[in-house]
Amino acid sequence: MLDLEDFLPYRLSVLSNRISSGIARTYEERFGLSVTEWRVIAIVGRYPGVTATDVAERAAMDKVAVSRAVSRLLDAGRLERRENHPDRRAKRLYLSAEGKSIHDAIVPAALAFERDLLDALEPEERRRFLRSLERLAEAAERHC
């Protein structure tokens, strides 16, 4: 007998979707950013000069999804792209001034959202939760 409501994969999926779309509302309404675009901005903001492949790895996104998000962001003037010597296949990515200002507007809101969530847990409980989450991630990686 399986109760979907008690089933861990299902609970994680519902929670994750709810949280993601909660945050997404912020940057969708204010900047018309999709989740993938926001992730690209977050990665490029944190690691200026990364390539699209780096972004895909760090954001656990498909390279096609990254390519599409990057091209939308370039069109919108939110991202810049420069040559990568000596490998001319890859291009280095940077936030434009506008991309930077979007980044700097979203990051505090995202962190505040995260803090609000984690404030539902006691400090010790929070540490334990994050550690357990890490163990689960390892177990999932081993298993899949």
Next chain:
Amino acid sequence: MLDLEDFLPYRLSVLSNRISSGIARTYEERFGLSVTEWRVIAIVGRYPGVTATDVAERAAMDKVAVSRAVSRLLDAGRLERRENHPDRRAKRLYLSAEGKSIHDAIVPAALAFERDLLDALEPEERRRFLRSLERLAEAAERHC
């Protein structure tokens, strides 16, 4: 400064996607079921006679997604639909014999997968983790 890799919403999303697609492989390969179809089968198997709207609520799915999954499952002979008196708008859903056999083949695999994951945590750690997860879900619901 925001490190996507440490950001809770992102970590939850990656973990949830990894786990979901890990399980999905099982029923995709063996039965050609999508995630939504599997969820419908799980709900109808657990609560025979539910309506599509009930399924949507219990599975946190969009009613259009449910409608489409149900119609595919009906076409494949995996689901049956009977009249619901006295309200003739809604139809009651049941697993067919084939649907039941698919359900009974997947459920143990799904539960084993969940157990493998949770076995990465000590018994006490696991209880705490699940409790924290519940608190987070409440906080997210409040916040979103």
Next chain:
DNA sequence: TGAAAACAGTTACAAATGTAACTAATATCA
């Protein structure tokens, strides 16, 4: 060297998903 394999990124097509409008049935309440 130079032929073959691997890689970065893009494009094209198919499948999945979200949104809005729709049909048919039931509920509401003046």
Next chain:
DNA sequence: TGATATTAGTTACATTTGTAACTGTTTTCA
């Protein structure tokens, strides 16, 4: 009662996403 609103489920259209094949470049190694 009967006009209006609500509900269950479907359909149609637009958008998003995944898969495979592609271009141009670099690496590998016989």
